[in-house]
Amino acid sequence: MTPNPSAETGGVGSYSLEEEEEPPLLEELEINPETIAQKSITALNPFRPTDPTLIYDTDLAGPILYYLLFCFFLLFSGKIQFSYIYGFVVQGCLSMFVLLNVMSLSRVSLGVVVSVLGYCLLPMVALAGVNILIRLKGILGMMLSVAAIYWCSVSASELFVIGLGMYHQQILVTYPCVLLYTFFAFIILF
């Protein structure tokens, strides 16, 4: 890279030269909205068989986005509990990571666990969004929450079981996911 004659003007000129050659911010951070949307649909689609290659491509941008959305929806319904949710998310992901490593024959990495759990959080985010508009306390709220928990947990456990080959332990993997997402539901409801 040789100095451009136009850069003779000084430092400011050289800055603009650099900025034009830099990739856009989202691309540089490797946050790709289309990929996030596509992965979410693949992860959560109950009608198509699950594709295990999804979990080998760990991507934390989607999960972080969903987590932030969840917290902000709760903020709009009057619950400012960012710290509890964050603490619980960290604890839950770590325990899931330990449990999966101990129960399965092949090792998992923490990124994969966080990625899968994060993408399957989307129905919970939707529930939190619904909670802003409609009070979810009665029977209808319970049924909606149960449906959302079921959807989240089954998607997550499908991904884990197919990716790790734990076919006889499907219910055993689903149950911890149920517990995890039930906590999110509790935060929304109570």
Added chain:
Amino acid sequence: MYEQQYDAYGQPIPQQPQLFDDTSTQNYGYGQQVPDYSGMNYGYPQQPPQGQAAPGGGGAYGNLQGGIPGAQIFQDPMVANMAMQYGQTLASQGREYVDKKLEKYVSASQVKYYFAVDTQYVMKKLRLLFFPYTHSDWSVRYDQNQQVQPRHEVNAPDLYIPVMAVVTYILVAGLCLGLQERFSPDLLGMQASSALVWLVLEILVVLAILYITAIQTNIKYLDLLAFSSYKYVGMIVALLAGIVMESMGYYCLLAYSSFSLVIFMFRTLRWQVQGGNSEMEAYSAGNKRRLYLLLFMSGLQPVLMWWLTQHLVA
């Protein structure tokens, strides 16, 4: 190696002690000849003396490039690779060190044994916890001096059910509190810590009794943890009944699950505490003490079950 260097303005550059010989910076630069200064510094500061060779604009260009002087060295792919490799070796060394230290207290293969379960085992074990009188053979098969995995032997203890039971108990406690409008996340945390404290306390008491009365058994710490946590399953069921049917349902189911848990514990522990293999005659000396210990442990369970749940049911 430590001769004074000057930057483009003739100011002395403060010297940093050298970490290692970095020979990858030979070709770094923007197409300019980097003068070969002996004792190449790795990192800060990295202004090649550009004195008279480059035009003034180029010199200013180089100075204003990175916010931190020396940051542009990481744009060179070779240096970036080396830095990443160094970081990775550091990380793996750290992990090995931690693993080695942990092996002494909690060996990973031991823990894996307790989690080698499948759905069938869990179903059968839960049925045993609530209907222990349907089962007649409580012995555990051994395979080369080691207990058979829980996957293949329904009488062996496992840690999956206890861990799930404890976490479910905390969540059901949250549910109870929430339905009574008493919920808040820190209360959940308090419930969690009190449950864990009681668990640890119970295990410590049993270990102390085992030590003081000098009973010889084959039982291991993780086994004790497993056995002490089976009561959480009964507690969960009692709490759920309490949600559905108020105090009546709670007390009925608490009584029933205590009763079945006592039978379960007594039968399982009798087998475990007495060793259960061919060296029976060596253990016959402490039989009465063993019996008292068994009765104590089995009787402790209903008391703790009641104590940990009664404040949650209105």
